[in-house]
Amino acid sequence: MATEIATKRVKINPPIIGTHNGHFHADEALAVYMLRLLPEYASAALVRTRDPAVLETCHTVVDVGGEYDDSKKRYDHHQRSFDTAFPEHQTKLSSAGLVYLHFGRAIIAQHTKLPVDHPDVELLFRKLYDDFIEAIDANDNGISKYDGSRLQEAGIDQKFKDGGVTLASLVNDLNHEDPLTLGTPSKSTEDQPQAEEDYRFSQASTLMGTTFLRKLHGAATAWLPARTIVKEAFDARNNAHPSGQLMVLPRAGIPWKEHLYNIEDDGKLSADSKVLYVIYPEKEEPGSKWRVQAVSKDFSSFENRKSLPEPWRGVRDADLDALLGEAVEDGAVFVHASGFIGGHKTEAGVRAMAALALAA
Known part of the structure; x- marks a missing residue:
């Protein structure tokens, strides 16, 4: 009886998500946001560190730790042996792609209120990867859309510079101090720089995550229903x-x-x-x-x-x-x-x- 009472009093703490501190990128910013879309991670705390001992205490770790093992909820892609790609694709996954690969169907099912094994969930799962996630994977892994040497051989010149208006570049901008606060006195506490960095990471995560949700919502409410209409018109x-x-x-x-x-x-x-x-x-x-x-x-x-x-x-x-x-x-x-x-x-x-x- 005492054991039963004690068990009932046990408080289940929310899981802790771990990622690295320092310079952040679009892939882990999105990975963290996607995890928090799921009920089991909705109230998850986030720890940004490279300390292996601290990361070991985390329930789920993304983009750091040198390990990819879904059974242990470890999703890093930086190890030399890593070569995982999305089914029927060749682009190596980033932490965003890894989280999407293992949790994407559940996220889509929750958003659409469909069973996770519904055919429409699978259609959306593949479309969102093609339309959004793959470009993030490629960017983080340094994979260009085109072979630059082949373009140069063909004499194809770039007409204008567009690198500053990508999502990845906007996330990169958030790594730097807010220009509106430059010149203001800095706080004296030792942890303030990390707190400021964590705040900017949260902004990056929100930017990536809300963009993902807009893509998902549009695909679910406009693109998917249109498929039947277009097929009927085509026939x-x-x-x-x-x-x-x-x-x-x-x-x-x-x-x-x-x-x-x-x-x-x-x-x-x-x-x-x-x-x-x-x-x-x-x-x-x-x-x-x-x-x-x-x-x-x-x-x-x-x-x-x-x-x-x-x-x-x-x-x-x-x-x-x-x-x-x-x-x-x-x-x-x-x-x-x-x-x-x-x-x-x-x-x-x-x-x-x-x-x-x-x-x-």
């Missing part, structure tokens, strides 16, 4: 135009590009049978204007499979009506100067514009 494309190269979306704001490319790849469509134009209403309300958009050659390309006809480009309103002729009812709005998109006041009008473009 009905021959009803939209005999060529099968026009797809009609039923409403505005549907993220369609990635789904369309995936559907075409899955169907192994030849280049001359792929969709060239997509039409959709600009807004949700009745009477909305409609748009016709050229499909780009790939997801990140600014080059189109077939741009809208050159004579239409940069022309608006009545001048555009005159160019389109009697085949399209009056009400044309514009065609962008690059030929990637155009608009009409009615669905019938934009369908006719697309038909003319396909025939051109």
